[in-house]
Amino acid sequence: MGTELHVGADAEKTVVSAYALRTRTGRARRLRTGSLIESQPVLPSGRGREIRVTFLARVSLPLLFAGALLFVSGVPAWLLASVVLGTVGALGWLDRRRSQQAVFALPGEARVLRTREERAAFHRAVAAARRVRHTWPGLPGMIDPVSADRSLTQALDDLATVLVRRQEIRRLRAGLDGVRRQDVPDASRAVLALAEQRDRAERLWLETGEQANRILRAIDEAALAGESFLQEQRIGATARQAELALARLGAGAPPADAAPELADRTAAVVSAYRELADRESLLP
Incomplete structure (x- = not known):
């Protein structure tokens, strides 16, 4: 075994390899934990063909307009066509990959688990x-x-x-x-x-x-x-x-006898006050 172990799983198989894994369709993100690298499929975008074609058409219009301006200013037509076609093609390829389910390719000497x-x-x-x-x-x-x-x-x-x-x-x-x-x-x-x-x-x-x-x-x-x-x-x-x-x-913590002592003193004061009030009420 090499210094790293790459693991990836799609809907039909699990691939284990000493070499980096790539996808035939769709995309995957890599998560490294020490010498273990897990390639986790990215969920497809769900964009259908019509949506992707509309997106490319909208992107192509400003590119064609900018190309026309550059052509008028003297930029060679072949260069402009290469840039426009390359940009549209790259965007279309990326958009199509995002819409596909991830399927891993099989590198050399990979172990493949299907059951x-x-x-x-x-x-x-x-x-x-x-x-x-x-x-x-x-x-x-x-x-x-x-x-x-x-x-x-x-x-x-x-x-x-x-x-x-x-x-x-x-x-x-x-x-x-x-x-x-x-x-x-x-x-x-x-x-x-x-x-x-x-x-x-x-x-x-x-x-x-x-x-x-x-x-x-x-x-x-x-x-x-x-x-x-x-x-x-x-x-x-x-x-x-x-x-x-x-x-x-x-x-x-405060002393345990402080509260009882306070209660006793209060009761004594109240009792003395009541006795005094009773004596005053008996005077002629």
């Missing part, structure tokens, strides 16, 4: 790898990001290779299971050979399944380990902040 199950497994691994990379900024000094990034990308590359084998075995198993053997004796050499190939296909099927699951589990476990550690760090930080806040609040 639904294998595509889903690989995209799950890519999502888990993204989670792993998101934990690295919170783990300074604990891992070497360069080495870890290389290992993670290599794991995705290995998984793509295993899944390509697995989808081929899937097709082979389906073909072997679809062979009709009616009216053929069970002891026939052809039937025995078919059974042998079915057994071999089944062994390869189980082997590639184990390999793929081992890689998927490793990436998932790395993501969970990093996320669990970061969550533990956040919980610890919250506990420390709460401890400091509670210590501050406890140190500044």
